[in-house]
Amino acid sequence: xxxxxxxxxxxxxxxVAHLVHAIADEEGWxxxxxxxxxxxxxxxxxxxxxxxxxxxxxxxxxxAPELTPLLGRTLAVQLAQVLAQVPDGEILEIGPGxxxxxxDVLTALAGQGSLPSRYLLLxxxxxxxxxxxxHLAAKVGDLMPRVQWIDVLPERxxxxxxxxxxxxxxxxxxxxxxxxxxxxxxxxxxxxxxxxDGPVDLGGVDGHEVLVSGRRWRGMLLxxxxxRGLCYSTTVPACxxxxxxxxxxxxxx
Numbered sequence: 001x002x003x004x005x006x007x008x009x010x011x012x013x014x015x016v017a018h019l020v021h022a023i024a025d026e027e028g029w030x031x032x033x034x035x036x037x038x039x040x041x042x043x044x045x046x047x048x049x050x051x052x053x054x055x056x057x058x059x060x061x062x063x064a065p066e067l068t069p070l071l072g073r074t075l076a077v078q079l080a081q082v083l084a085q086v087p088d089g090e091i092l093e094i095g096p097g098x099x100x101x102x103x104d105v106l107t108a109l110a111g112q113g114s115l116p117s118r119y120l121l122l123x124x125x126x127x128x129x130x131x132x133x134x135h136l137a138a139k140v141g142d143l144m145p146r147v148q149w150i151d152v153l154p155e156r157x158x159x160x161x162x163x164x165x166x167x168x169x170x171x172x173x174x175x176x177x178x179x180x181x182x183x184x185x186x187x188x189x190x191x192x193x194x195x196x197d198g199p200v201d202l203g204g205v206d207g208h209e210v211l212v213s214g215r216r217w218r219g220m221l222l223x224x225x226x227x228r229g230l231c232y233s234t235t236v237p238a239c240x241x242x243x244x245x246x247x248x249x250x251x252x253x
Contacts, residue, residue: 015045023189029196035187037171041124048125048169063165065101072104075162079105080114082160088117089159095166096121099132102147103139105162110143116159121149 004012022038023030030038040046064071083089096102102119109115123129129149136147174185176197183197 011045011050015039015042018042018045019187020189023187029186029188031184031186032174033171040169040171043126046125049127051127063097065104065164066098069100069104069107071164072101073108075101076105076108076112076114079116079160079162080109080112083109083114083116086158090118090120090157091116091160091162092120092122092154092157093162094122094153095163095169096123096132097128097164099135101162101164102132103136106136106140106143106146110140115143115146117146119143119147120154120157121147122151122153123149124151 019035019038022034026034038046041049043049044051079091083091091105093102093105099121102121106115106119121129121132123132133149137144140147176183176185178197185197188196
């Protein structure tokens with residue numbers, strides 16, 4: 001990789017300063033989920049919110065929709081089957097990237113006469129949202145009345161979900177078990193930033209379940225190893241770590 005430019009070094013310093021202040025505001029400890037959320041989505045600072053080019057040959061990485069429209073055309077075959085079974089069915093795409101996949105899917109569905117009543121794009125980055133809008137307007141301008149951007153998962157909807165390479169960009173709570181007690185892994189700062197564990201109340205969630213959540217995501221994604229795989233739930237309680245003040249009151253240290 002090429003060495004960072006002076007501009008990139010300066011941006012990194014602003015990100016670090018933001019994280020240090022965020023940790024200080026929370027009494028010296030934030031969950032890994034909050035740390036990841038800030039690193040990725042802090043307005044004007046986070047990786048997906050700072051305006052730098054991310055996708056394609058000139059960016060940091062390439063996903064399948066950036067290479068070929070074949071993924072969108074292939075997905076459209078099954079999406080059309082789903083929409084045929086759901087009156088006024090919608091498509092919800094989570095993390096739409098550059099908007100290429102949405103454009104390819106909509107183009108293919110229009111060719112089949114199987115358009116959704118709405119194509120919802122859940123995007124928390126203002127910068128990416130604008131890039132998606134520009135791409136879709138250029139590629140499927142006549143279908144824009146069906147396209148809608150949203151900030152959080154909807155309370156109710158019906159249709160199909162599309163999520164291509166999304167979970168790695170969702171802030172995740174990290175938990176660890178030691179001496180028959182669960183701890184949430186967080187970030188603190190002394191001479192440097194490092195991971196630090198705090199006791200956590202899992203709210204009755206089974207230890208075999210891994211929680212993935214973020215403040216910008218209403219509800220939670222819950223992974224169960226068996227038997228049903230990935231499901232979406234709005235009722236599972238989030239892990240809530242004790243604050244440093246609560247830990248001191250409980251343990252005396």
